[in-house]
Amino acid sequence: FGKVRQRNEGKFPFRWEDEMPGDQQIVLHVEPGKFISTTLINIEVEPTYVRVTVKGKGLQLETPQEVASEKVAVQRAQTNGALKITMPLAAHILLEQKLRKERFASAKEAVEGID
Secondary structure, X not given: OOOOOOEEOOOOOEEEOOOOOOOOEEEEEEOOOOOOOHHHEEEEEOOOEEEEEXXXXXXXXXXXXXXXXXHOEEEEOOOOOOEEEEEEEOHHHXXXXXXXXXXXXXXXXXXXXXX
């Protein structure tokens, strides 16, 4: 099917929250405007991309890692109307991170044991 194309038809300001090592979620902040009715906002999250549609104008972004789309949480700020989309990482990504951390720890112990 090809790669997801990123687009921002509505020129909405957005930013990814800085990821910290060990984070188990990805957070996206989108500012569609304070006076846009919530009924005019549609959010669709798939494992590899997120799509926000406001009054027919779309923002589509590829997620940095696969997410568990069924566990997504969306909040809207009352002060400025900004959206906070919190997307937990997919289970297999979390497992991979855990295994990588364990391998690193065991390799570090092995190197320290040689000294």
